[in-house]
Amino acid sequence: MGRPVAIIGSGQTKHGRRTEITYPDLVREAVQAALENTNITMKDIDGIVYGSMPSMMEGVAMTHFYFADALRAVGMPMMKTETCGTTGMSLAHTGYYWIASGMADVVMVVGSEKMYEGDSQATMSTVMEPYYLRYFLAGAPGIFSMQAQEYMSKYNIPEEKVRDAAARISVDHHKDAFDNPYAHIKVDLSMDDVKNSRIITYPIRLWDVCPNSDGACAVIMASGKKAKKMSKRPAWIKGLGFCGDEYWYGDSDKISWECATEAVKQAYDMAGIKNPRKELDVAEVYNPFTFVELLHYECFGFCGPGEACDLALKGVFSRSGELPCDPSGGTLCTNPIGATALIRVAEAAMQVSGNAGAHQIPGAKLAFAHGLGGLSEFNGIMIMGSEL
Amino acid sequence: MGKRVAIVEVAQLPGAMSDANFLQQLFEVCREVMDKAGMSRKDIGTVVSASSDVFHGGISCANAYYWDSGAGFLKSGTRQDGESLLAFQYGVMRIMTGHYDTALVFGVCKGSENPATDAITHYFADPFYQRQVGLNETFAAALQMREYLNTYGITEEQCAKVVVKNLKNALGNPYAHVKKRVTLEEVMNSKRVMDPLKEMECAPQSEGFVALLLASEERAKKITTKPVWFKGFGSSMDTYYLGDRNLLDGQLRNAAKRAYDMAGITNPWKEIDVAEITEAYAFQELLWYEGLGFCDPGGGGKLIDTGLTERNGDLPVNPSGGVLAMNPYVCRGLYRLAEVSLQIKGQAGERQVDRKVKTGLAHGTHGFAGQFHAVAILKG
Numbered sequence: 049m050g051r052p053v054a055i056i057g058s059g060q061t062k063h064g065r066r067t068e069i070t071y072p073d074l075v076r077e078a079v080q081a082a083l084e085n086t087n088i089t090m091k092d093i094d095g096i097v098y099g100s101m102p103s104m105m106e107g108v109a110m111t112h113f114y115f116a117d118a119l120r121a122v123g124m125p126m127m128k129t130e131t132c133g134t135t136g137m138s139l140a141h142t143g144y145y146w147i148a149s150g151m152a153d154v155v156m157v158v159g160s161e162k163m164y165e166g167d168s169q170a171t172m173s174t175v176m177e178p179y180y181l182r183y184f185l186a187g188a189p190g191i192f193s194m195q196a197q198e199y200m201s202k203y204n205i206p207e208e209k210v211r212d213a214a215a216r217i218s219v220d221h222h223k224d225a226f227d228n229p230y231a232h233i234k235v236d237l238s239m240d241d242v243k244n245s246r247i248i249t250y251p252i253r254l255w256d257v258c259p260n261s262d263g264a265c266a267v268i269m270a271s272g273k274k275a276k277k278m279s280k281r282p283a284w285i286k287g288l289g290f291c292g293d294e295y296w297y298g299d300s301d302k303i304s305w306e307c308a309t310e311a312v313k314q315a316y317d318m319a320g321i322k323n324p325r326k327e328l329d330v331a332e333v334y335n336p337f338t339f340v341e342l343l344h345y346e347c348f349g350f351c352g353p354g355e356a357c358d359l360a361l362k363g364v365f366s367r368s369g370e371l372p373c374d375p376s377g378g379t380l381c382t383n384p385i386g387a388t389a390l391i392r393v394a395e396a397a398m399q400v401s402g403n404a405g406a407h408q409i410p411g412a413k414l415a416f417a418h419g420l421g422g423l424s425e426f427n428g429i430m431i432m433g434s435e436l
Numbered sequence: 437m438g439k440r441v442a443i444v445e446v447a448q449l450p451g452a453m454s455d456a457n458f459l460q461q462l463f464e465v466c467r468e469v470m471d472k473a474g475m476s477r478k479d480i481g482t483v484v485s486a487s488s489d490v491f492h493g494g495i496s497c498a499n500a501y502y503w504d505s506g507a508g509f510l511k512s513g514t515r516q517d518g519e520s521l522l523a524f525q526y527g528v529m530r531i532m533t534g535h536y537d538t539a540l541v542f543g544v545c546k547g548s549e550n551p552a553t554d555a556i557t558h559y560f561a562d563p564f565y566q567r568q569v570g571l572n573e574t575f576a577a578a579l580q581m582r583e584y585l586n587t588y589g590i591t592e593e594q595c596a597k598v599v600v601k602n603l604k605n606a607l608g609n610p611y612a613h614v615k616k617r618v619t620l621e622e623v624m625n626s627k628r629v630m631d632p633l634k635e636m637e638c639a640p641q642s643e644g645f646v647a648l649l650l651a652s653e654e655r656a657k658k659i660t661t662k663p664v665w666f667k668g669f670g671s672s673m674d675t676y677y678l679g680d681r682n683l684l685d686g687q688l689r690n691a692a693k694r695a696y697d698m699a700g701i702t703n704p705w706k707e708i709d710v711a712e713i714t715e716a717y718a719f720q721e722l723l724w725y726e727g728l729g730f731c732d733p734g735g736g737g738k739l740i741d742t743g744l745t746e747r748n749g750d751l752p753v754n755p756s757g758g759v760l761a762m763n764p765y766v767c768r769g770l771y772r773l774a775e776v777s778l779q780i781k782g783q784a785g786e787r788q789v790d791r792k793v794k795t796g797l798a799h800g801t802h803g804f805a806g807q808f809h810a811v812a813i814l815k816g
Contacts, residue, residue: 127522149438150438175496
């Protein structure tokens with residue numbers, strides 16, 4: 049279906065609080081890094097895909113104008129993709145389709161956010177419509193708080209166990225982040241540190257929550273023919289999936305979470321994956337909150353319904369486990385939203401290309417990347433492999 | 437290039453302010469396009485929408501808000517922001533790969549609930565330099581128009597003629613927002629909003645809900661006897677700071693060349709039978725004639741004088757009335773495309789052009805003085 053497409057390289061900024069740099073320069077840093085990483089020039093590139101969170105985030109509308117030069121897009125065809133938190137994944141999908149359709153050979157895909165210049169929770173509150181939802185779903189924690197409680201009650205899992213599993217995820221990821229040169233929050237935590245941190249929105253505590261980050265990511269994709277010429281170890285795109293469900297938060301089951309199970313089914317079918325836990329070597333799950341990562345393990349078939357806590361506590365999803373999840377530290381440690389899901393794609397590609405440095409999972413051949421967005425309404429997936 | 441792709445049906449809502457709720461309007465237009473094709477929501481492969489956030493509609497991640505009303509429930513979909521022609525391009529790409537047989541492409545903009553367009557376009561300006569001088573799209577257009585008049589000796593009357601032509605065309609368009617017959621004197625005497633731009637030379641602020649159903653060749657032939665084929669697409673982005681740009685020869689030439697090359701068009705004036713272009717300001721229609729290669733640089737004024745771009749002319753431009761008659765900001769590109777499709781199908785009613793239409797062009801632009809342009813070529 050379509051032409052083969054591969055990721056031939058990527059670039060990330062150092063993510064964090066980047067008050068020393070303007071927003072366009074932040075974008076420029078990622079673009080430059082990607083060009084250096086792939087050792088190509090703009091002459092080799094046919095088009096640019098860009099996206100971020102909505103304009104309220106940084107107070108500039110339609111930022112593709114403002115960043116035209118930083119994106120090196122002047123005189124170039126461009127697409128502007130935005131789908132909320134899934135933006136980064138939708139960006140990667142746009143690049144894929146542009147090339148797979150035959151309308152371009154090499155595309156640079158860029159996502160960014162400079163969250164310290166705005167108020168992310170105020171922005172996120174405006175994702176909810178002004179009549180009903182906006183009054184009680186304030187910001188992102190409100191949504192994930194309800195989803196966490198729904199999870200405990202649906203499978204009748206003792207709160208202590210879910211709490212422990214979530215704490216384990218937090219401890220692991222914050223430690224993993226030390227090996228990722230781009231990660232924002234790197235900290236050595238104990239289980240008790242997490243469990244005793246202050247409540248944000250019950251049952252979510254401070255160390256269950258991702259930070260605000262300034263950051264950008266650029267990924268370069270190429271058609272099969274070009275990829276073989278331009279890269280020694282391209283990461284081949286094997287599967288894609290995207291699905292959206294109900295906007296009205298109370299109208300859908302967010303545990304037997306259809307947009308997650310359907311999106312992943314599309315991707316597994318395309319990639320021919322039957323047993324994800326066995327076949328996948330590494331997964332970059334979009335985990336802005338610890339609890340939602342547990343839920344994703346189940347929705348993505350990494351384990352059965354209600355089993356995530358036990359397996360997480362056994363270390364199945366830790367870096368040395370059977371299916372390492374988020375060896376980069378994930379969204380939990382670094383979250384420049386418009387770039388976040390694209391970072392998952394870049395990290396998964398680095399893993400199968402063997403370029404992940406200190407957080408490389410040895411011998412990774414098949415990797416999974418994920419984005420989550422809307423009011424827990426969108427899930428997007430991309431699967432990459434070292435073989436075509 | 438991948439598989440052939442066609443527009444099989446289109447639906448659109450009128451641009452005047454409506455009491456209907458945003459979601460209701462979107463539902464209606466999607467329902468209509470599916471009914472025309474004899475399809476249900478189940479038959480839709482993928483959904484690509486076009487919209488903008490917050491300033492356009494008061495909601496961030498608007499695609500999340502309208503997802504289910506736009507037939508997206510449990511479907512794969514995505515969105516393009518700013519220029520809705522990009523949503524068309526993306527829908528085409530998705531079918532070309534063979535992943536999907538059909539794509540629902542729509543654009544939404546509830547203009548009546550938005551702040552004034554220029555209050556929004558002001559936020560395209562960076563907060564440090566351009567926003568401080570009050571730059572917005574009308575401001576940038578006025579500078580561009582002055583330069584156009586000065587450089588080529590184009591007259592203000594020639595620019596005003598575009599309004600007379602397009603609003604006359606709009607009288608035959610049931611979806612147009614502004615419907616009135618105007619004279620050259622009325623346009624020339626309307627208030628100067630930003631010298632030399634006059635009030636009647638600036639597009640209104642309209643509602644817009646437009647949906648197109650795309651299909652692969654096999655599916656298209658089953659759905660309609662009059663498929664409208666995708667032939668070419670091109671876009672191009674210009675540099676950001678207005679002072680750094682050539683306002684009279686920006687990126688349109690580049691975007692058009694890409695589309696023409698893909699469609700195999702070498703002489704646009706001869707080969708294109710109808711064009712719908714985004715002229716948010718009257719003079720821009722003349723300037724875009726030049727960028728699209730309909731005439732030489734500086735020839736836009738003479739071209740409008742010949743009357744050849746009238747509805748009964750050699751190359752009718754904006755038979756729908758164009759953006760001057762209806763301006764739903766984000767989705768105006770898709771409205772252009774819908775009109776070209778209807779013209780090719782021969783279903784444009786009263787506004788059907790006199791000549792036989794085989795090849796059509798749709799153009800979209802947004803940003804200060806046309807920072808970004810997109811051009812699509814369709815064929816019957």
